Amino acid sequence: MASADPATRLAELQREAAACNACPLHEGRTNSVFGAGSSRARLMFVGEAPGYHEDRLGEPFVGQAGKLLDKLLASIGLKRGDVYIANVLKCRPPNNRDPQTAEIEKCRGFLEQQIGLISPAIVCTLGNFSTRLLSGQPHGISRVHGRPQAMPGSDIRLYPVYHPAAALYTPANLKVLEEDFSRLAGILEANHQAKVEPSPKVDAAPAANPQVAVESTDGDAAAGGDGTGTAPAGEGMPGGEQLGLF
Numbered sequence: 579m580a581s582a583d584p585a586t587r588l589a590e591l592q593r594e595a596a597a598c599n600a601c602p603l604h605e606g607r608t609n610s611v612f613g614a615g616s617s618r619a620r621l622m623f624v625g626e627a628p629g630y631h632e633d634r635l636g637e638p639f640v641g642q643a644g645k646l647l648d649k650l651l652a653s654i655g656l657k658r659g660d661v662y663i664a665n666v667l668k669c670r671p672p673n674n675r676d677p678q679t680a681e682i683e684k685c686r687g688f689l690e691q692q693i694g695l696i697s698p699a700i701v702c703t704l705g706n707f708s709t710r711l712l713s714g715q716p717h718g719i720s721r722v723h724g725r726p727q728a729m730p731g732s733d734i735r736l737y738p739v740y741h742p743a744a745a746l747y748t749p750a751n752l753k754v755l756e757e758d759f760s761r762l763a764g765i766l767e768a769n770h771q772a773k774v775e776p777s778p779k780v781d782a783a784p785a786a787n788p789q790v791a792v793e794s795t796d797g798d799a800a801a802g803g804d805g806t807g808t809a810p811a812g813e814g815m816p817g818g819e820q821l822g823l824f
């Protein structure tokens with residue numbers, strides 16, 4: 579019988595992913611890369627698929643893109659252990675090619691169960707693949723980045739940002755990613771405040787800052803309250819505990 583404890587159940591699922599042969603990607607893997615971080619995280623990141631280094635080590639985001647992700651986390655006062663990091667695919671596509679639809683369909687159950695067990699307040703999708711999968715919308719990341727939206731069928735907020743790999747060699751993308759990350763801190767804080775002191779429900783009104791416009795009106799203050807757009811990055815940022823991550 580399945581265990582009810584999220585950490586134990588995640589460990590069981592990780593073993594299932596390690597033995598999975600539902601798609602041909604299992605033939606080329608050294609390790610499956612299930613995910614890493616806190617099973618109680620309030621903030622979860624979802625990337626695309628493991629690359630070379632991740633496949634070798636069995637850990638998500640351990641290459642250059644991962645180093646950038648670490649820096650971005652540090653810029654908002656967080657470290658890996660404060661969050662949970664997963665990918666759409668658990669096995670590396672050959673030569674780091676894009677995930678294919680059939681692979682995503684075979685693998686998505688793992689991600690959906692991870693999200694269900696961890697039950698984060700915010701899922702930050704990194705790039706097109708996780709954003710399209712979890713939003714159920716076809717829009718590309720350049721259109722939807724930096725705008726919190728509802729995750730269909732849940733009260734989790736989805737916050738799409740550029741994939742760190744897209745920012746590694748393109749300074750303009752890096753700037754956008756850094757700006758979106760700095761807003762993430764405010765969104766987290768607002769989410770925490772909303773849980774601590776539920777604010778009166780306000781009618782949906784046009785957001786002052788279009789970057790933080792909310793695409794749903796489900797009454798979640800985390801989505802569109804005044805705390806979403808202004809938090810400074812870096813020094814003075816609240817730590818994970820203050821952000822309600824634990």
Ligand code: URA
Pocket residue numbers: 611625626627628629632637638639640641643644665743
């Ligand atoms: N890119 C991803 O999308 N995921 C990883 O784990 C590493 C690089």
